[in-house]
Amino acid sequence: MKKTLMIFVSVFVLMLGTQTAFAKVKWRLVTHAMPGTEQQRIAEVFCETVETLSGGEISITPYPAGVLFPVFETFDSLANGIVNVGMVYSAYWPGKDPLFNFTTQPGSPLSTYAEGAYLIEKLEPWFEKLYAKHRMTYLGHAMVSPIYEQLMAVVPIDSIDKLEGLRVRSSGMGGKFYQALGATTVSLSAPDIYTAFQTKGIEAAEWTFWDENMRMGFHEVVSHVLDPAVHNGTTEYFPLVVNTRSWEALTPEQQDIIIAARDRIRYLSAMVYNREIMAREQWKEMPNINIVSWSPKDEARARSIGHKIVFEEAQKSPEGQEFLEIYRSVLWDLGHKEDAKELGYKE
Secondary structure, X not given: OHHHHHHHXXXXXXXXXXXXXXXXEEEEEEEXXXXXXXXXXXXXXXXXXXXXXXXXXXXXXXXXXXXXXXXXXXXXXXXXXXXXXXXXXXXXXXXXXXXXXXXXXXXXXXXXXXXXXXXXXXXXXXXXXXXXXXXXXXXXXXXXXXXXXXXXXXXXXXXXXXXOOOEEEOOOHHHHHHHHOOOEEEOOOHHHHHHHXXXXXXXXXXXXXXXXXXXXXXXXXXXXXXXXXXXXXXXXXXEEEEEHHHHHXXXXXXXXXXXXXXXXHHHHHHHHHHHHXXXXXXXXXXXXXXXXXXXXXHHHHHHHHHHHHHHHHHOOOXXXXXXXXXXXXXXXXXXXXXXXXXXXXXX
């Protein structure tokens, strides 16, 4: 009897060990990007890289905006473990925590991928603490915007005063910025912007970059583009965020694989700059599109208004003041000294 029992226990342990060794991790990843865009392709490459590096042990299925649920439900779905990974612009989440307002920095003079990446690296500990409050683990940026985002419109926007009374799609602190410039702001996710233009629900919208905006068909429904818009500088576009329970369930080796895949798509996100330059030239050649820039006076005025909004928002909490100290120090380090001073930087 003892011998039989020992054999049974040994087989059970062996079976248990085998199941553990070959147990697959199956995750779901959501983004705010539309199908067929370069941004969604980067998320797909991330999933493919994880599967390759893990020898199939970790399988992540990527879903673009609105496929599993509306984009604005992502925060709770990720916090509650309904999905495991998110690459969704965190400016959507001020309603969950006002500190997410600082995802966007209206008036920011940062205009290159390198500048944006430098800022995000400095802010990484700050964002780690913020996401941890909400049962999520922040793994740093997956993508930094390669250039300024655009402001597109169906009416002329060749001066700051032309924003008065317009309905503008925006998010995060960008919404407060356009309100301060006299507009009414509307919160919309990517799948709803095209239709909102068609149905005259909005007159203008800020949304990503030349290539993605063209892939989403915005050149068909707008006639004016402000370049550069100053509702945000180059900054984080895809934060890599994992449900904390899902992250902690991985082995250290599996976590290393996730980080390695993240680093690969960081390279790809930097290369998006080339596509954007080519796409900008295509927009310029479209006979129905009028691309304008504001006068130096209007741009300076808009930046000052943006800096004031960021500064005032930062005074509302110790965490906001911590953000402000990092942000203005980065601007100073990168040579944007007058902007840093407007934000209260002291030499």
